[in-house]
Amino acid sequence: MIRLKYTVLLFVMLFNAGLQAQNTYKRWSDIIRKNDASWFGSDQAKKIAENVLLYQRDIGGWPKNIQMQNELTASEKKSLLKLKKNAVETTTDNGATTQEMLFMSRMYAQVKDERYKESFLKGLDYLLKAQYANGGWPQFYPLKKGYYSHITYNDDSMARILEVLKEISEETNYYSIKPSKEITLKSKTAFDKGIDCILKTQYKQNGVLTVWCAQHDEVTLQPAKARAYELPSLSGKESAGIVLLLMSIDKPSPEIVTAVKAAHAWFEKTKITNIKEEPVLNSKGEKIDKKIVAGQNTDPVWARFMELDTNEPFFSDRDGIKKKSLNDIGPERRNGYAWYTNDPAEVLKKYSAWAVKNGTRVSEKDKKNITYITVAQDGSGDFTKIQDAVYASPAFPYEKVTIFVKKGTYNEKVRIPEWNTNIILLGENKENTIITYDDNFSKISLGRNSTFYTYTVLVEGDDFTASNLTIKNASGDRGQGIALSVVSNRAKITNCILSGHQDTLYLSGTNTRQYFKDCYIEGTTDFIFGGATALFENCEIHSIKSSYITAASTPEGTAFGFVFKNCRLTAEPEASAVYLGRPWRIYAKTAFINCEMGKQIKPEGWENWSKPEAEKKALYAEFNNKGEGFNPSKRVSWSHQLTKSEADKYSIENILKDTVLNWYSK
Structure with missing residues (x-):
């Protein structure tokens, strides 16, 4: 009886261990970030790592929107080997390259395969080479014609790059792979240049600093257009990622402090608390559309696009014609794009503690009762x-x-x-x-x-x-x-x-x-x-x-x-x-x-x-x-x-x- 109980217990333990080693996430980005560290030592992780290595181009970057975990046929593997020298589609858009680098770092922490380390370092080298002299990054590198060459904050592309460089330059333990001292110093220089670019591109509205556009011209640094419906505008979403990055910097410069405070004021000014999204259902109860309706004291949201000089939200179809309401554009774009965001709420949540630490003795808790503030240059x-x-x-x-x-x-x-x-x-x-x-x-x-x-x-x-x-x-x-x-x-x-x-x-x-x-x-x-x-x-x-x-x-x-x-x-x-x-x-x-x-x-x-x-x-x-x-x-x-x-x-x-x-x- 004792031996039987022991056998059953051993079976249960092995079965549970197998479940823990089995990835249960369907999205590539979730696989990287949500799996336990031990999973990256599993056979399944090693199999996916082979795919990631295949997709990486010789230049060091990866293409975007690839579900790396999907099994590849022999023919597909052969095609990917032929594409190694082709760098046309390498990018940092939609998390590409930075998330694959994180995957390789998590793999190397569990399995000391030197190919993983080499892959990570090639990705880092790609990021360093892709940077403009003014500190910004294009959406694609090598450069691709069209709006792709603009300095790209869209979908947090540049913020993600700078987060990588920050961890490398500060020699933290976030990544398991430690570059040479020379590369670490290059990363620090690139990070500083990137922050300088962010400060220079913060948009002034009537002479007052606000936030950022999703794209900025790589030469003039002015807000720039991307796709037909992505017109020059102040961005509620992308700006939040930039500000959170700036807030993560220890001992920020006066210029960074000013930038954060100005952006925080803009987020407070432009938050929307009187609308909500409502699904449109068919007779079967299936969602077929969405619409924006009036609400009271709703959780704050921000528009993805706001007018440069008035902060008024706008929306557009693929014809590029501005409309004042999301309900005024066609269902294809209405449902196929994220027109509102709650990302700046995280800035507002963290701002109080940040402000106390960086230039004020007044906490958010005390702010309601402020009646006297002293300003002194000394x-x-x-x-x-x-x-x-x-x-x-x-x-x-x-x-x-x-x-x-x-x-x-x-x-x-x-x-x-x-x-x-x-x-x-x-x-x-x-x-x-x-x-x-x-x-x-x-x-x-x-x-x-x-x-x-x-x-x-x-x-x-x-x-x-x-x-x-x-x-x-x-x-x-x-x-x-x-x-x-x-x-x-x-x-x-x-x-x-x-x-x-x-x-x-x-x-x-x-x-x-x-x-x-x-x-x-x-x-x-x-x-x-x-x-x-x-x-x-x-x-x-x-x-x-x-x-x-x-x-x-x-x-x-x-x-x-x-x-x-x-x-x-x-x-x-x-x-x-x-x-x-x-x-x-x-x-x-x-x-x-x-x-x-x-x-x-x-x-x-x-x-x-x-x-x-x-x-x-x-x-x-x-x-x-x-x-x-x-x-x-x-x-x-x-x-x-x-x-x-x-x-x-x-x-x-x-x-x-x-x-x-x-x-x-x-």
Whole structure:
């Protein structure tokens, strides 16, 4: 009886061992990654390894979309031997080459067959040879004509390559095969070049870093087209893989940190939580199609393709015509392509811990209660960059969030997004707390609207306050260059220096109210411009040369445009002929009340900018001004000298009236 029990037990153990050694996965990628280590020493694994060796070309790479585990006939094996020298279809697309290298590494860990080691090293050599001088990789190497030569992030191709090189260069134990020191160093160089390429291809939208396209031109590095329905766009899927790679880098450079934080902000901005995919079934209950329907509080997804400048998702058939809804394209492409992804959710999940480790003392757990953040260049604060503090600020907070900026010159573009409301940007003092950048129209070079991308600081979030700061566009007298752009409502700027040349201060937005008090604002041409309603109190308006102070574009029907009260208008000695303003748009409204005007102000005061109709529709007004530049009798006939009762209407309560009562005094 004892012998029988022993025999049965032995049989069960051997039977279970056989099951464990038997691969149960059908997909090639699953076979590589999901089998236990011991399986790679089995006869079945060795048999598959012979196929993998056959498929590898002499150049070192493999073709894609091959189920390597499928048994080969004698004829097929003969054909593959003949193809060894043919490198036409070798690629890193769809996981090709990198996954076969992993397979060979896992085989070699169990079976010390030198052919496996040689195969792995040939694959590594292939990756190194395929890299462009700019750090990117094409989809196929040797190069294949067409879009295949673009730098390819598609389907995580380049991210996978860099993950291999990272493991090799850091000499980890992830791969069982250890290259020579020379190859390890080459891998490190290639990895660094690849990361540099990633940083250079991160797309700037209106001057702000976002994410990446699936393909970038190998020469210009700009977003590029692939197949007819794969148009230049920002990619929700591929960008996630890139960011996760960047987040895996120990002791990242400031540039990498900036890239990750910018991408994280973009993922937060573009996540979709109000749709879901629903199957379309036939009468037998079989899925024959899918459609997108509205949902509430659904798990976030991101579109595979989003417009480069608006982030709007789009979809297309093989005709390449953009459609706004997945439901608008034909069933072949609708069901044959992954149009939505949840990959960025992994970035959002890991970001908190990464952010705490790399540049912030504020954890995601604490983020809900943030009300005060310190920025200091010497590292004594929570951040060393202002933009990073903005990234850490909660969206739509109930309380004011103060970003205190210690003394220093911060050479950066700063954007306060529309979801970062209630921000207070507080400098230590205005003379020594300086935010500066040097973009201008020619440098930006984005077409006729380049001016609007030149800002040093852009404010989109409502209920913004700034004080004790210098905000400067340092490009000099080289055309349009905005220092401060405010397109938000209820923005209050006090005790600040706003410095630039042409177009220093842009004020706009729909039905926006903005308040400037005790500020110094300098520039050359149209250096205060836009369509907002803005009140300037106790400010010094300084002209650097003879030109125009204001260029209002007040919308028709707006009660007030730009209003200057108790301000001083000063100028450099060479600025001897300065106009108070000219109409950017014909309904421009600008008023100067109780202001001191220097002799630089031209007697006629105003100019129509070759718009005769503006003389009837614009409102240029003055009241009770003084100084050598105040010459009411010599002003152009179509301007207005207000009466006392008319001037009384220009009260702070009337000008800045809003649904939030007395916001300007808080």
